[in-house]
Amino acid sequence: MFELIKNGGWMMLPIILCSIGAMGIIGERFWSLQRKKILPAELVPSIWQLHRDNKLDDVTLRRIKVSSPLGAVLSAGLANSEHGREMMKISIEEAGRQVVHDLERYLNSLGTIASITPLLGLLGTVIGMIKVFSAIMVHGVGDPGVLAGGISEALITTAAGLTVAIPSLIFHRYFERLVDEYVVKMEEESLHLIDVMHGDREEA
Template identity: 60%
Template sequence: MLELVQSGGWLMIPILACSVIALAIIGERLWALQARRVIPRHLVAQVWHLHRNGQLDAERIAQLRRGSMLGRILAAGLVNMHHDREIMKEAIEDTGRQVVHELERYLNALGTIAAITPLLGLLGTVIGMIQVFNAIVTHGVGNPSVLADGISQALITTAAGLSVAIPSLMFYRYFRGRVDDFVVRMEQEALRMIEVMHGEREREGEG
């Protein structure tokens, strides 16, 4: 492996650096974008149960905010639940934008790695071909070993760049789709909570 890296030339250094960064981002996002950490099941039902039993105090709301991404969004609405529907909705939307930004953390960097590593490999190919032609001009084509270094550098850097770019692009698309799915589901859950809370207060007012 070390011989391959050395044969690829100095461009293997940024390619290897990109691979390490991409691996770290993928591991971190796989851990952070777990459904139980973002959208716990039956959270709105638990909130409504606490509200109906008069147990939805400031401490419970703070625990909800710390528990998950969806909990942060719901807590923003619950803090304003004694205001009208529009204020409650605006508070949820403001917090929702912050949550989406956190869900998308590092994804731009992963997408950049997926885009630049093939270009780094292509650059290595060009440099390797330049070396091959320089060797041909200097030594002719009679000695294949003189040409081997440039050719090997061209092939190794291209292969290395693609080996980093392909999984990076796959995970980038996967995480993007996962974030989009979470955003839609969180929006649905937040709207559901607004309907539940306002409907409950309206029924109590009518009684």
């Protein structure tokens, strides 16, 4: 493996750094975007129980807010439930924008890695081909060993760039879809909360 990296030339260094960054982001997002952390199943039933028992005081709302992203959105609505339906909706939307921003953390970086690593591989290919033609100018085409080094460097960097870019792109799309699903579910719970608090629907 070390020889393969060495033969790829200096362009392998940024590609390796990109691969380390991508693996770190993917691992962190898998850990942070677990469903039980974003949409805890017991949260909504516990909120309705506290609402029925008239126990939604400031301390309880703060605890709900820090419990999960869904809790942050719902607590914003609960804190403004006495100010009317429209104010409650505005508060939920403002909290929701912040939550979505947090859920999408590092995804732009992962998308950037997926975009630039093929270009880094292509740049390595170009550099390798320049070395091939430079060797041809100096030694002619009679020494295949001289030409093989540049061709090898060109092919290795291309393969390395694609090897990093393909899984990065796959996971970037996967996490984006996961965040979209979470956002839809939080919107659903928020609308249900607004309707119940203002008497348009009954608690499920």
